[in-house]
Amino acid sequence: MTLALHPARLVVIAFATVTILGTILLMLPISAREGSTNLLDALFTSTSAVTVTGLAVRDTSVHWSGFGKGVIMLLIQFGGFGIMTGASVVALFLSRQLGLRQRMFTQAETGTVSLGDIRRIVKAIAVVTLTVEFLTAVVLTFRFRATDDLDLWTAGRYGVFHAVSAFNNAGFSLYSDSLARFSGDIWILGSIAIALVVGGLGFPVLLDLVDSPRHPRRWSLHTKLTLTVTATLIVGAFLAILVLEWSNPGTFGPMGVGDKLVNGGFHALTPRTAGFNVVDVGAMDDSTLLVHDGLMLVGAGAASTGGGIKVSTFGLLAFVIWAEVRGRQDVTLFERRISLSLQRQAIAVALVSVGLVLTAATAIARLSSITQSQAVFEVTSAFGTVGLSTGVTPHLSAISQLIVIVIMFTGRVGILTLGTALVMNIKPSLYRYPEEGLVIG
DSSP, X not given: OOGGGOHHHHHHHHHHHHHHHHHHHHHSGGGBSSXXXXXXXXXXXXXXXXXXXXXXXXXXXXXXXXXHHHHHHHXXXXXHHOHHHHHHHHHHHHHSSOOHHHHHHHHHHHTOSOGGGHHHHHHHHHHHHHHHHHHHHHHHHHHHHHHHOOOHHHHHHHHHHHHHHHHTTOOOOSSTTTTGGGTTOHHHHHHHHHHHHHHHHOHHHHHHHHHOTTOGGGSOHHHHHHHHHHHHXXXXXXXXXXXXXXXXXXXXXXXOHHHHHHHHHHHXXXXXXXXXXSSOGGGSOHXXXXXXXXXXXXXXXXXXXXXXXXXXHHHHHHHHHHHHHTTOSSOEETTEEOOHXXXXXXXXXXXXXXXXXXXXXXXXXXXXXXXXXXXXXXXXHHHTTOOOOSSOXXXXXXXXXXXXXXXXXXXXXXXXXXXXXXXXXXXXXSOOOOOOOOOOO
């Protein structure tokens, strides 16, 4: 296979192509309620939807028409479900089989490790996606109708849109205040929370859970690590947010204990995946925003609908540090030894990601009238494809918006995939230099 047809490169091209098509559609007069949308706003919205981020420069509920909202929902579905995976599903049902090249493309995008299982994986992805979205849409439809006084048709449209947005971890909402009006509503917040957690675990994990739901010993190392780190992050975030925001008059302060627990649990999930919010993020304590920065940088599971450095990368880095502190020669996870190659990849992804976020944030802070902390939050949200914002997105300068667009795209495609696609030539080294020590620390 030639370099031009490398699976990683094709994944990047596929995402870019769909983003451009989405931009063209959103610029049409029919997509807006009044007039048309300029190129930059359409490109920003299309990129945010395809990368399932959720950051918006225009109020989704006010600016876009029914057609425009439909385009955004389809872009979210394509971006979250996966461009190449979606194409593979169509090919699978039409021809009943997948060719080698198409299996390689799907493997590159979903992060799976076995070409032989691609056909089964594609089927499982389709079934899980449609099932979770359907069940979530049903719950949301009836709840929206009961609480927001909507007719069945409107409630249905709202239910489907938010279900797709939740499972794909997009965070787009048809309400100007996101989900703030449903603060404390266990049915709406609970169903959306379940959808975004399932979508954020990653397809390899979901496949293990479907195949062996009662036999954890059969789960892959990736699944065990992802579930362990995910649970740890959720519990840790829940406790941190409750402690920091419990008495904040702008967020949890006026709420009862029950609502604080429900909303705290919901906000423990959204920073790593979807940008839904039930309180004003801009009113949160600086310490809480810092916690959010960390969670957004970690992001969701590998081969999921989310971005960030990924849960498995963060977990591996933690075990690398733990092994070094204990003086262990090998890094072991669940009685399995991790190769040096994987350790190097994890360190590279983390360092490049942090460097990219800080560089972009510094540039945006200089180019727009916002503070450095606001810029870091905005860029980290874009890189993690989260979509949470302190309210500064519409006020960014044109150049700053272009920077955020690049960050959203990089966060969704992935540092390694994008790097592989951009490298012009990869050749193994034919020699090794002598080894010499360094003073560390």
